[in-house]
Amino acid sequence: MGSLVERILAVNGAVVYALVGLLVFAEDALFVGFVLPGETAAVLGGVDASRGHIRVWIVILVVVAAAIVGDTAGYEIGRHLGTRVLRWRRLDRLRGRLDTAQGFLARRGGSAVFLGRFVAFFRAVMPFLAGAARMPYRRFLAYNAAGGICWGTGFVLLGYLAGNSYKAVEHAVGRGVALAVLAVVLLVVAAWRLRRRRAEQATRHRRSDADGDTDQPPDDQR
Secondary structure, three states: OHHHHHHHHOOOHHHHHHHHHHHHHHHHHOOOOOOOOHHHHHHHHHHHHHOOOOOHHHHHHHHHHHHHHHHHHHHHHHHHHHHHHHOOHHHHHHHHHHHHHHHHHHHHOHHHHHHHOOOHHHHHHHHHHHHHOOOOHHHHHHHHHHHHHHHHHHHHHHHHHHHHHHHHHHHHHOHHHHHHHHHHHHHHHHHHHHHHHHHHHHHHHHHHHHHHHHHOOOHHHO
């Protein structure tokens, strides 16, 4: 893990901008946020900026722009192909999560677009679902831009602050220990996301079981 992080952080500055922007864009536009974690790319961009390889304000601009443009692409795909795509059998394993996202969008409207930016799966599918639901684009764009600015700025700065801490640890105890600490932090974040996802799945299963129980008639009516 440490070697991989070090290789990523050693990439040429211009390439870092391109990679970070591409990952953030692809997460939203290509409906693959559950495979490509855009926030990880944003954080690593911030870490690289803390090491002086790239400029933090440019990373923020790249991440925010890629998030907004990627969401817009996802919205347009949903608007033109939404009904057809949602019928794909390959999405059956995600059906429960998609139903949850659609219900959240129906209840909260534009707020779901903004809040969905901070949840990995929702971040990937919410623009698509908003387009499929024919949400007015101006309304979508307002919430999308607000979410992209807050999310992009926050995660890049998180990486920037973490990178400065990394440099302090490296100066005090050496590069090997610093890389180990950074690797542990990334693993903890990944474990936290996995635990949260499992908790959400367990909650959905309990609700499904409860709904099933309410559908059963009382014993004296059977």
